[in-house]
Amino acid sequence: MSKTVLWWLERLLLLVVSTIVLFPIAWMFLTAFKTPIDAYSVSLVFTPTLQNFVTVFSDPWNLGSMVMNSVIVAGVTVLISVPCASLAAYAFSRFKMRGRKFLFFLVLSTQFIPAIVIVLPFFLMFRQLGLLDTRIALIIVNLAIVTPFVIWMIKGFIDAIPRDSEEAAMIDGASRLRVIKDIVMPMAAPGILTSSIFCFILTWNEFLFSLILTRRDAVTLPIGLVNFRTERGDLWELMSAAGVMITVPIFIMALLIQKHFTRGMTAGAVK
Amino acid sequence: MRDRTLQYVLLIPAFLIVLATTLYPLGFSLATAFLDWDLRKSPRPGEFVGLDNFGHAVTESGFQNSLWVTTIFVVISVVLTVVLAMALALLLRRTGGLHTFTRIILILPFAMSPALIGVSYRFMFNPEFGVLAKGAAAIFPALEGTPWLANPDLAMGILIATDVWHWTPYMTFMCLGGLASVPRETEEAARMDGASTLRIIWEIVLPQMKGVIAVAAVLKTIFALKMFDQVVTLTGGGPGSSTETLAFFIHKVGFKWFDMGYASALAWILTIIMMAISIWYVRLIITDKKMATA
Numbered sequence: 396m397s398k399t400v401l402w403w404l405e406r407l408l409l410l411v412v413s414t415i416v417l418f419p420i421a422w423m424f425l426t427a428f429k430t431p432i433d434a435y436s437v438s439l440v441f442t443p444t445l446q447n448f449v450t451v452f453s454d455p456w457n458l459g460s461m462v463m464n465s466v467i468v469a470g471v472t473v474l475i476s477v478p479c480a481s482l483a484a485y486a487f488s489r490f491k492m493r494g495r496k497f498l499f500f501l502v503l504s505t506q507f508i509p510a511i512v513i514v515l516p517f518f519l520m521f522r523q524l525g526l527l528d529t530r531i532a533l534i535i536v537n538l539a540i541v542t543p544f545v546i547w548m549i550k551g552f553i554d555a556i557p558r559d560s561e562e563a564a565m566i567d568g569a570s571r572l573r574v575i576k577d578i579v580m581p582m583a584a585p586g587i588l589t590s591s592i593f594c595f596i597l598t599w600n601e602f603l604f605s606l607i608l609t610r611r612d613a614v615t616l617p618i619g620l621v622n623f624r625t626e627r628g629d630l631w632e633l634m635s636a637a638g639v640m641i642t643v644p645i646f647i648m649a650l651l652i653q654k655h656f657t658r659g660m661t662a663g664a665v666k
Numbered sequence: 667m668r669d670r671t672l673q674y675v676l677l678i679p680a681f682l683i684v685l686a687t688t689l690y691p692l693g694f695s696l697a698t699a700f701l702d703w704d705l706r707k708s709p710r711p712g713e714f715v716g717l718d719n720f721g722h723a724v725t726e727s728g729f730q731n732s733l734w735v736t737t738i739f740v741v742i743s744v745v746l747t748v749v750l751a752m753a754l755a756l757l758l759r760r761t762g763g764l765h766t767f768t769r770i771i772l773i774l775p776f777a778m779s780p781a782l783i784g785v786s787y788r789f790m791f792n793p794e795f796g797v798l799a800k801g802a803a804a805i806f807p808a809l810e811g812t813p814w815l816a817n818p819d820l821a822m823g824i825l826i827a828t829d830v831w832h833w834t835p836y837m838t839f840m841c842l843g844g845l846a847s848v849p850r851e852t853e854e855a856a857r858m859d860g861a862s863t864l865r866i867i868w869e870i871v872l873p874q875m876k877g878v879i880a881v882a883a884v885l886k887t888i889f890a891l892k893m894f895d896q897v898v899t900l901t902g903g904g905p906g907s908s909t910e911t912l913a914f915f916i917h918k919v920g921f922k923w924f925d926m927g928y929a930s931a932l933a934w935i936l937t938i939i940m941m942a943i944s945i946w947y948v949r950l951i952i953t954d955k956k957m958a959t960a
Contacts, residue, residue, distance in 0.1 A: 408757060410764070412768055413767065413771060416775055416831075422789075435794075437797045437801075483676060490669065498677065504941065507943075507944040508692065512933035513688060513695075515930055516695045518921075519694075535686075542683045543684060572672070602779070602780065606898070607921060618781075620899065638786065641782055649773045649774070650770070
């Protein structure tokens with residue numbers, strides 16, 4: 396094959412890939428702005444409307460309260476897990492303590508435990524404690540999934556920071572805690588921010604826990620989608636509008652940390 | 667504080683979280699797996715039944731079916747994802763405007779909620795007004811009116827498609843990371859000798875990527891074994907029970923049949939399978955230090 400043919404073939408393939416990636420997303424965004432009648436046709440020509448967004452935020456759907464739940468659950472999960480994970484990540488990165496290998500292996504492997512085996516006992520416990528359908532319950536369970544993952548990720552970022560400045564400061568008489576606070580954490584800040592956003596996305600998209608532990612008050616956005624399946628059938632235009640609400644904040648975050656995002660992903664998985 | 671104390675103090679908060687949210691519930695569900703605990707009969711745990719719940723799993727058809735469904739799902743989705751990701755990584759290795767654009771948008775599927783992916787594919791494959799169902803019928807008229815999600819094989823195919831769409835980007839980034847550490851010299855030399863691009867990829871690049879591909883495949887297997895979200899929002903396990911994955915079936919036993927003992931036993935069977943694979947995975951990345959891409 397000649398060089399030009401290959402050159403064009405490569406572009407064509409990339410175009411096909413981009414289309415496959417973007418099409419389902421684009422179709423959902425289009426549908427979100429369609430009237431119910433237009434939503435049931437595959438036409439690309441329609442008069443856009445914002446009515447679906449008005450509808451999903453009013454009775455009986457009340458997407459607003461689900462947005463609140465999602466923001467609070469994901470936010471608090473990040474606020475608890477990231478500081479704890481950062482300290483642990485530092486310890487794993489810098490100290491060769493006894494049992495380090497075992498502890499680290501423990502953390503690493505809890506990442507792979509299926510969520511269903513954790514949520515069954517939590518359902519029984521929360522039922523006993525009257526905590527079903529509360530945000531606290533969701534936060535506790537989400538910590539289980541997110542914390543090992545964040546320790547893993549932040550450790551990768553701290554490993555990449557050279558120890559020289561830390562050692563210099565210690566020779567000058569600074570305490571270890573001071574070194575962590577004034578030298579390591581500022582240098583690790585971009586990595587910690589990336590990990591926080593990662594953790595937020597994981598919690599935000601979490602489905603199984605919310606499906607089992609919430610009914611009405613603490614329902615989060617991904618579960619809200621299922622509500623649009625009614626006796627009248629699936630209300631696709633409203634589902635799409637809700638889908639846009641779930642997706643937009645996450646897409647903005649993912650694109651903001653795009654460079655770190657891919658790095659963080661592979662760091663977490665491979666390192 | 668001395669470092670010797672501090673190193674453990676730093677670990678305490680995170681360790682407490684892991685202990686309370688993972689290890690304790692794991693123990694709790696293991697204990698439940700040996701009990702007769704049917705929530706419809708009583709809110710309190712029943713008597714100790716030894717290995718009965720596990721024994722039940724050996725003969726029960728619902729579990730057998732979900733094992734089979736999960737196996738098919740895992741094998742096909744892992745192979746497709748890894749092969750596509752490797753191919754895409756080779757394609758994206760070079761620089762160019764379209765390359766950069768594709769790299770950027772590849773983040774989107776991975777950031778998207780899996781439940782929502784299921785919903786959107788369900789919409790696109792609706793036989794009456796789904797855009798992909800209509801599109802397929804426009805190109806191949808014989809497909810007009812195909813009940814995509816009502817056919818067991820097609821439903822499984824679409825379920826796999828949602829998963830491949832979701833995961834290929836992540837695995838592509840992993841492969842790209844691996845490719846970045848492959849030295850270019852041998853390739854250049856082979857090119858000078860007039861070897862074709864395909865031969866260079868097949869005989870020089872891919873053999874060096876073996877480690878990365880193995881890690882990607884094992885990691886993808888672990889995630890595929892947990893498949894749950896799209897099953898709920900795309901197929902609901904149907905038609906019949908043709909897409910009931912293990913996680914979905916356990917959920918059904920626990921929260922439709924309310925048989926906590928049996929559900930816990932099944933959840934532990936899944937956990938043991940996943941732990942075995944995870945240990946293999948951890949050993950893979952420990953032995954192959956070249957893997958460190960970040």
